[in-house]
Amino acid sequence: KPMDFSRFDGLAGNRFIERAVIDEVIYELMTLSGQEYVDIYAATVKEGGAKPAAPDQPSARIPETAAG
Secondary structure, three states, X not given: OOOOOHHHOOOXXXXXXXXXXXXXXXXXXXXXXXXXXXXXXXXXXXXXXXOOOOOOOOOOOOOOOOOO
C-alpha cells in the first residue's frame, strides 16, 4: 500500500520531520520483511563494538508515530 506523507508538505529541512518520515519507512519495511529493527550500525557490530540483544530481552524498535 502507498505511504502518504502529504501531511508533511512544506516542512522539508526540518530534521525532526525528516526523521519521522524515515522512521515510518523503516517501520513499514520491518513489517513487510518480517525482520526486526535494530538501532545500530552494522559496522559497529562487525567491529565488536556492540552485541546483539539476547533472545530473552525485548528487541529495540522504533516508536509508534502519529501517522496512520
